[in-house]
Amino acid sequence: MSLLVVGTVAFDAIETPFGKTDKIIGGAATYASLAASYFTQNINMVSVVGDDFPAETIQQFNDHGIHTDGLQVKKGEKSFFWAGKYHNDMNTRDTLATELNVLMTFDPVIPQSYQDCTFLMLGNLMPAIQMQVIERLHNRPKLVVLDTMNFWMETAMDDLMKVIKMTDVLTINDAEARQLSGEYSLVKAAQKILKMGPKYLIIKKGEHGALLFNSEQVFFAPALPLEEVFDPTGAGDTFAGGFIGYLARTKDISFENMKRGIIFGSAMASFCVEKFGTERIMNLEQDEVDERVQEFVDLVQFDITLV
Numbered sequence: 001m002s003l004l005v006v007g008t009v010a011f012d013a014i015e016t017p018f019g020k021t022d023k024i025i026g027g028a029a030t031y032a033s034l035a036a037s038y039f040t041q042n043i044n045m046v047s048v049v050g051d052d053f054p055a056e057t058i059q060q061f062n063d064h065g066i067h068t069d070g071l072q073v074k075k076g077e078k079s080f081f082w083a084g085k086y087h088n089d090m091n092t093r094d095t096l097a098t099e100l101n102v103l104m105t106f107d108p109v110i111p112q113s114y115q116d117c118t119f120l121m122l123g124n125l126m127p128a129i130q131m132q133v134i135e136r137l138h139n140r141p142k143l144v145v146l147d148t149m150n151f152w153m154e155t156a157m158d159d160l161m162k163v164i165k166m167t168d169v170l171t172i173n174d175a176e177a178r179q180l181s182g183e184y185s186l187v188k189a190a191q192k193i194l195k196m197g198p199k200y201l202i203i204k205k206g207e208h209g210a211l212l213f214n215s216e217q218v219f220f221a222p223a224l225p226l227e228e229v230f231d232p233t234g235a236g237d238t239f240a241g242g243f244i245g246y247l248a249r250t251k252d253i254s255f256e257n258m259k260r261g262i263i264f265g266s267a268m269a270s271f272c273v274e275k276f277g278t279e280r281i282m283n284l285e286q287d288e289v290d291e292r293v294q295e296f297v298d299l300v301q302f303d304i305t306l307v
């Protein structure tokens with residue numbers, strides 16, 4: 001039993017109202033696998049970087065129990081680079097640069113030792129590559145979760161539609177749900193998107209929490225009201241990593257357990273935004289995670305007696 005995480009491992013340059021970074025470590029697979037590492041042991045990463053990527057960071061992944069046999073390091077090539085600038089509300093951002101670099105020729109090789117994959121997290125990446133990973137697994141995993149973003153809707157919509165059809169849970173943000181469905185109402189958007197293939201849809205709404213839909217039910221989890229959101233980069237991937245990490249630990253993919261998974265994912269995302277990049281989720285203590293989850297429970301618990 002293992003969790004396979006696919007996605008970008010990258011350099012990011014981030015600008016928020018609080019400050020600016022030079023190139024720091026980022027990437028969808030980075031955030032998702034680090035978040036999952038607080039819940040489950042057997043995590044395998046598939047991605048690609050250039051030889052500009054620090055060996056110490058790969059060591060930090062290993063220290064978190066993340067196996068990197070499937071992380072290709074390309075000699076003489078540059079890692080994926082993304083730059084973004086957040087608006088004052090911190091919920092919206094402009095992408096300033098997306099340099100695919102090593103991603104352009106990425107051929108995702110799945111090591112034999114990864115073939116026992118039961119949970120698959122297809123983090124943000126070219127949809128064609130996400131699809132290749134599903135096809136290259138000898139057995140279909142018990143649960144396939146897919147994350148994507150507007151960039152791929154604009155540049156690779158046909159491939160994206162194909163891979164969406166092959167997944168169990170799609171996670172996107174509210175703007176992406178509207179873009180994908182052409183519907184403003186998120187309830188209508190969810191109905192349309194569920195018809196595209198996935199059994200479950202999670203719509204992330206930043207500081208306004210997340211919605212989980214299947215064809216009959218809906219669940220809402222708030223985000224923790226934080227005094228300060230420092231840097232939202234990676235919050236979505238961290239959320240997804242916490243969600244699938246929790247499901248992998250409990251081996252239960254029922255709607256009820258997904259509700260709990262969403263709370264664990266939201267708790268991890270709330271840490272991610274407290275500092276720039278991966279700084280916070282790289283160095284968490286288990287106690288902090290437990291306390292944060294308890295804060296969520298307290299936040300939404302109430303008694304009502306209907307008269």
Ligand code: AMP
Pocket residue numbers: 008010011012025026027028081082098124125126149151152232233234235236237238
């Ligand atoms: P999030 O804030 O959850 O959307 O994730 C931000 C992370 O996604 C950053 O660390 C980027 O390196 C990575 N990223 C940005 N654009 C893309 C893209 N088009 N494909 C894959 N990963 C991306």
